[in-house]
Amino acid sequence: MMVAYHGCYDLTYFGYAHFRMLEDPRWMAWRTVIVASFVFLSGLSMALAREGSRRGFLKRLLQVGVCAALVSMATSLLFGPRWIYFGVLHFFFVATLLTAPLRRYPATLAWAGAALFVAGWTLGWDAMNPRTLNWIGFASQKPFTEDYAPLAPWLGLLWIGYWAGCRFPALAGPAPAAGANPAPAPLRATSFLGRHSLAAYMLHQPLLFALLYLIRAL
Secondary structure, eight states: OHHHHHHHHHHHHTTSOOOOTTTOHHHHHHHHHHHHHHHHHHHHHHHHTTTSOHHHHHHHHHHHHHHHHHHHHHHHHHHGGGOOSBOHHHHHHHHHHHHGGGTTOHHHHHHHHHHHHHHHHHOOBGGGOSHHHHTTBOBSSOOSSSOBOOHHHHHHHHHHHHHHHHHOGGGGOOOOOTTOOOOOHHHHHHHHHHHTHHHHHHHHHHHHHHHHHHHHHO
16 A cells, blocks of 8 residues: 555656645545554564564664664655655654563553544644654644654554554464465565565655656656
């Protein structure tokens, strides 16, 4: 869904289409569904990885932080004042730091997450609109940026996903049985993207932009 959504955005950016992606409620609702699935599944993944090594955790956190910085630098060159200063990757970096010391309390996180999720969607104050504060959430207006994923409400949904992963680990799917037949090719392809989601997130837009630049040049 993310690749398809960004493909539509890129077609509009290059003038091949005229989708009202920042004004039409249907486009905005689709983006919300995509971000919500990202965040919930990331919480689920945190639960599945909670027994992993500290070194692996820090390595992944560093990867996300570096990629978030690269997104900010690239978008500042492409979009100027609409640069991404707290998008999805920035959110994941901060949310991981906030969640790590609380992982022993999944039930508490679920209740706190539900409250934060509801509050983040229903409450808003003008005082939270400046960029120095709106990354927290509770802004009364959406900021002037290409991507925006504040802690409220999304940290609440991540915590709910974490609780779900602890409470229902089978949500991740059954482990393959020994000697099982290989999965069909389409499933293997989507599994590959799932295992390398950060790389897919970082590379799909440069590849789409390069393709459309090539089409324009030809």
